[in-house]
Amino acid sequence: MVRLIMVKVHQEDCSNIKISERLKDSEIIITDVKDKGNFCRIYAEYLDDPQKTLNAIEHSGVQNIQLISKSKNEIQISYDITTTRAWKLFNSLGRVMYPLKVVEGAETFLIYIDEDEKKFTKLKNLKNEIEKMSGTKVIKIKEIDLKLLSKVFEEIEVLASISEALKDLTELQYSALRSAYIMGYYDFPRRKNLDDLASLHGISKNAFVKRLRSAERKIISAIFYPYKEKNSY
Secondary structure: OEEEEEEEEEEOOOHHHHHHHHHOOOEEEEEEEEEOOOEEEEEEEEOOOHHHHHHHHHOOOOEEEEEEEEOOOOEEEEEEEEOOHHHHHHHHHOEEEEEEEEEOOEEEEEEEEEOOHHHHHHHHOHHHHHHOOOOEEEEEEEEEOHHHHHHHHHOHHHHHHHHHHHHHOOHHHHHHHHHHHHOOOOOOOOOOOHHHHHHHHOOOHHHHHHHHHHHHHHHHHHHHHHHHHHOOO
């Protein structure tokens, strides 16, 4: 049996958590992790002031920091952190999917599990297994319905259209859309408004709105394009 499990945890022994707590409103996107046994090589993206981000990273117990790329409002970076006990457990269960999200002191994992009897026992008692670890707290555990997920992939025409739309976004449109999502513009209640986002990008509110709306229109048009000729509501 194959299962997809979402686990949201707080780990006091995780440097990524410490960084997210220092940066508060920022969201860390972990794009890859290279497991080296006692330590992991982290590849991450941060949408925040680069100097503020670097200061937070340097004071969070990480090693071998390497800057990959940097712009006015974004930084891509890699570094080594000590392997946490929760990470070891998740890897023993199955394959951790990327990207991972770290925000406000919590890390969200998606674990793809090809379940056998031994893993079933661990999975059944997963919350207890995690919270046996001192300083590790489970915030949420949820199984993702693979049947529902498969229905998304059945809409291959829509997915292809979205893929083309993403390629068609200009760098400025993509940056506006990405920052709006990551900084909480689409949350309810909103964590950032248009004035905040415009200030983050160093442009006027009207200029930012134009970029964001252009990006939104391209993506929304891509989603509904296959149904345009059907005249359905």
